[in-house]
Amino acid sequence: MPICLLKLPCLVRDLVVTQLEYQDLFLLSICSRRTKFLVKEARIKISKLTFLFEQSHGYNTFSIGVFTDKCMWIPVTSLLHVPKLALKEVCKVKLDHDYEAATNIDIWCPLNGVFLNRIECANDPMAIHKAFQDHINSIFHYSDTYQLFLSTKPGGNLPNISNVTEIRILEDTVDPTFLTNVLTRYPDVRSLSIASISDGELPKDSPFFQIQNVGVRLHSVSHYFLVFFFWILNVIV
Template identity: 45%
Template sequence: MPINLLKMPYLVGVGIVTELDYEQIFLLSLCSRRTKCLVEKARIKVPKLMFNFGKYEAFETFVIWVVSDKKWLYVTSMIHVPKLDLNRVSNVNPAVDDLAETNTPHITAPLRTVDYELADKEHVPELNLEEDLNEESVPDYNVIYGSRYLKKGSIRHCIECANEPMAVQKTFQDITNSIFHYSDTCQLILKCKGRLPNIANVKHIEIKHDTVDTEFLTNVLMRYPDPHTLSVKSTIVGDIPEDSSFFQIQNIYVASQCGPDYFHNFVGRNMFLERVTVTEQDLIQFVDRWISNEAYHNLETLSIFIDYPLIMNVGLIRQAIEFEEYDPNEPEKRPEHFVIDAPFFQHCAKDQYSLRNENVVEIKRNTDGKRAFLSIYPTHFQFITR
């Protein structure tokens, strides 16, 4: 038997709203102005919002998540289609409000709920998900079809929309910010090239398309200026200009094959490079420029993994720089650990790095005596400042 939520005492109604999950809260807010007002009065706040933009077949998809304690909690998703297929849409009949409005404010976007246990398998695309994730830690993917990470009988909604995507994206960000009282920066994951989503206050960007060119990177940085973190997991085609704003980003992660110009031109705080084609002289030049205070004034950490099959001559690099080795008889001269807390997506999460180690040497900057620690291996170079 349906219960009219709005006819309950105010505190009871608010209490019920606070027990709902984020998806249920979002759907409730769309039922009517009165239910949206009730949701807002519940004062529910979220730690971080993430927007995932990609494509399924020829359609743009837009998924909103709440990120909490490294878990991705689903809020809503939209698929932008040229024309609505009304035969596949179920009318919303909100029992909680006799005066309910079934359309999303300012958007003609019928709601379609999918029972994943009963879904036609022909309409369920394969998901590219990691095997070891659980229901509460779902990675990003283009659309929200599928039953693999849903309990039996669970229902997850999807909104198909034929309106102008840019207007839809802005409206749904505004709605989400309103009901969750959110004003902080947000994270954006891009899995397709072309027109960029209309999202504001983006400070953390992750690019996951197969390949991207430097023009696309330039467009991203123009559309979302001065990001705090950029993580590029795509193959980068072309050379990034030395004066590009790319190198001014505070935290950068690059999985693509790249050269020494990436760290030579970097003026930010943390950089992580996975496949670098580099010589011993490139690394010696980097260390010399830091010691002389010629460059890297803001640098905190640099992690470089040498691209296979290259191998570095560790002895040659050590001979070219002046350093102090670790003395196990005087361990107190060094901090025991350094916590690398570079805010890359799913990378370099707080990594406690041991400094009291014979493989870690200490260098000092000439101008101010600032200390840094190096660990040099045939396929890995780690730089940490204190």
């Protein structure tokens, strides 16, 4: 039998909200202004937030989740950029700062039994990325830095998000130009994880040489690593 969450006593209502998973909290927060207020009032804290930008089924996908110390991904939501929505299933989602987006919301259950949600949207990616980040910050009272898992496959602009201090590039090799563009787009990066750099030269003024922590495979990028290593030695000395 369905119950009206908003009509429950405050104590019971708060108890219900605090028991929800991150995905459920996000979906509840976009139902209405009142449900968003419920989520915010619960003051549920969230640990390190992580963004994942990749390509799925030929479309750019922007996912938000928590990547734990045990290398577990706990999803919050994901956004699939599509050229056109299925008109019969369109619903409006209102995010932070009254940003509205026409969307299709998909919910499914994989073999592991955990329900997942995905929002399909045809809005300008640059605007919707920022709106999603602001909304997540608001409902979880989050003000810490972010980690970005980044694939080189999606086309178009890089995600329009701020305060990114850690980046992990997923592919086995990364083009020097792409790497320079990424580090220029996210100037606050202090930690970078890459597998290897493809043939080509990094500009001498590349932001790569300003990164505090770089994780690489030495046999693939010995030249760049040594340049970086000796640059560090010069700074220390």
